[in-house]
Amino acid sequence: MTTQTIAGRDVTVDEEGFLADPAQWDDEVATAIARDAGIDPMTDRHWQVVRYMRDTYLSTGSAPTIRSLGKASGVPVKELYQLFPKGPAKLAARIAGIPKPRGCI
Amino acid sequence: MAQRIAILGAGTGGTVMANRLRRRFAPDEASITIVDRDDSHLYQPGLLFVPFGLATPDGIVRPRHAQLIDGIDHVQGEIDRVDVEAQDVTLADGTRIGYDVLVVATGAVLLPEETDGLTGPGWKENVFTFYDLEGASALGGALPAFEKGRLVVAVVDQPIKCPVAPLEFAFLADWYFRRNGRRDRIDISYVTPLDAAFTKPVAADALGGLLETKGIELVTEFNTGEVDGRGGRLVSYDEREVGFDLLVVVPVHGGAPYVGRSPGLGDELDFVPADLGTLQSKVKPNVFVVGDAAGLPVSKAGSVAHFEAEVCADNVVRHLTGEPLEDAYDGHANCFVETGHGKALLIDFNLETEPLPGRYPGRFGPLPLLAESRLNHLGKLAFERMYWHALLPGRSIPGITPTLDLAGKRIPAPTTTPTTTPTEEAG
Structure with missing residues (x-):
């Protein structure tokens, strides 16, 4: 864990840049993390996924998988890959300020 | 009046629940009805061995009813839906089963049709799964004829039953082809959406090391979007490709289809949300969940279903006798x-x-x-x-506890984690 300054705020992140404390997150932190990952600007579709991801994590304690995202976020899996290249679940989780999604074991 | 306990699914979790609960209540205290669509209890760990001729399909199936102790009503029928408000279960033939406590133990189903092309040309010809009896048997016919080329073992997405089984399949395939003198003509690749052979670091290193020792290629972070059986290609959502001559795939899983037809019962994948510690569902206080059917961040595995059933049976007893539930399960x-x-x-x-x-x-x-x-x-x-x-009879096994015992485990020294140091770049 290290402390980083993102969008002018001191936030605690793990080795891969995931926020340790979701409470340190806001829209500006999200926008800054996204920009750093090459996503600029954050469109409405990006926000739809990021907010769904964050709400799911905060209410259930675990981040949705790509497949759950594709079924429930309103954004199909193919589009998820266009919005968040390479690993949508991981990248969207990082932008959403929640821990890195792990598999189920 | 006797309380009515309905258990849906007579697999590992449901059978253990039924047998444990039957011993806890006299017949005039509670009736126990267990529903399953067939009378074939499959020993699922045996599926891994079928393709290699190390187990036979007949040898790993026994009648479900024979695993249940006396005094349990065994109903055979397809479940149409559950009405959690009216507290009854409707079967496809119209039979209705009312309950005071419901236990959902209907496991997970394979959904190969959810992946583009997986059940298209090549399915059961050069594309197989060993995750059901029919698939494992069909693969058992294909392996002896596979002389040369690339065998790909691919996991499409989590969660899956027994997350180590596809790794075991790759290890056994290496052994099988070595024994038959064909290994030098056969390449084996293991394709996973995870970023390593396994999720947890110490085991991922050990299992990844074994893949390397055995000369099995590891392809990580590969999210299969399409299977092209005829062209022999796996295509990921980010447009990477892995070629194969023989594909052994673990399809995506979902909960039982009736869960989706039952308003308010399941999540988007038809698993039933539950509290990990108590195994009480988040749907209703009188609905409990065990095993693969549960929407919990734990492995879908027989050992989990077994440990959960021990904790869950105790909590069903507490629920029916008006005592507070015990927060006892730890994901063991x-x-x-x-x-x-x-x-x-x-x-x-x-x-x-x-x-x-x-x-x-x-x-x-x-x-x-x-x-x-x-x-x-x-x-x-x-x-x-x-x-x-x-x-299955629900007997306690000496030395095996439902929760994790740390005795005997070598616990790594904690790494120091400075959290208040000045700004640093993350690695």
Whole structure:
């Protein structure tokens, strides 16, 4: 864990840049993390996924998988890959300020 | 009046629940009805061995009713839906089963049709799964004829039943083709959406190391979007490709279809959300969930269903007698990981503690953890008898507890984690 300054705020992140404390997150932190990952600007579709991801994590304690995202976020899996290249679940989780999604074991 | 307990699914979790609950209540205290669509209880760990001719389909199936003790009503029928408000279950033939407590134990189903092309041309010709009896048998016909080329073992997405089984398949395939003198003409690749061979770091290193030793290529972070059986290609969502001559795939899983037809019962994948510690569903206080049917961040595995059922049965008793539920389950799982050449690993872990090296059960247990041994392989074989004769009847197995026992495990020294140091770049 290290402390980083993102969008002018001191936030605690793990080795891969995931926020340790979701409470340190806001829209500006999200926008800054996204920009750093090459996503600029954050469109409405990006926000739809990021907010769904964050709400799911905060209410259930675990981040949705790509497949759950594709079924429930309103954004199909193919589009998820266009919005968040390479690993949508991981990248969207990082932008959403929640821990890195792990598999189920 | 007797309380009515309805258990949906007579697999590992449902059978253990039924037998444990039957012993806890006299017949005039509670009736127990268990529903399943057929009377074939499949010993699922045996599926891994069928393609290699090490187990026969007939040898790993027994009648469901024979695993239930006296005094349990066994109803055979397809479940149409559950009405959690009216507290009844409707079967496809119109039969209605009212309940005071419902236990959902209907497991997970394979959904190969959810992946583009998977059930298209090539399905059951050069594209197989060993995750059901029919698929494992069909693959058993294809392996002896596979002379040369690239065998790809691919996991499409989590969650899957027995997350180590596809690794075991790759290890056994390596052994099988070596034994038949064909290994030098056959490449084996293991394709996973995870970023390593396994999720937890210590086990991922051990299992990844085994893949390397056995000359099995590891392809990570590959999210299969399409299977092209005719062209022999797996295509990922980010447009990477892996070619194959023979594909063994673990399709995506979902909950039982009736869950989706039952308003308010399941999540988007038809799994039933539950509280991990108590196994009470988040749907209604009188609905409990065990095993693969549960939407919980734990492995979908027989050991989990078994441990959950022990905790859940106690909590159903507490619920019916008006006592507070016990927050007792910790995500404990253990499994033998067959590594080929008559050896196996054993892993034992829960949500907090990843699989670690050591001994099992307890400090002086005979079985080495996270290390290959002949004894673990024999343990895996012996477990089948224990499954039918001790686990399903709901007897306690000496030394095996539903929650994780840290005795015997080598716990790594904690790494120091400075959290208040000045700004640093993350690595």
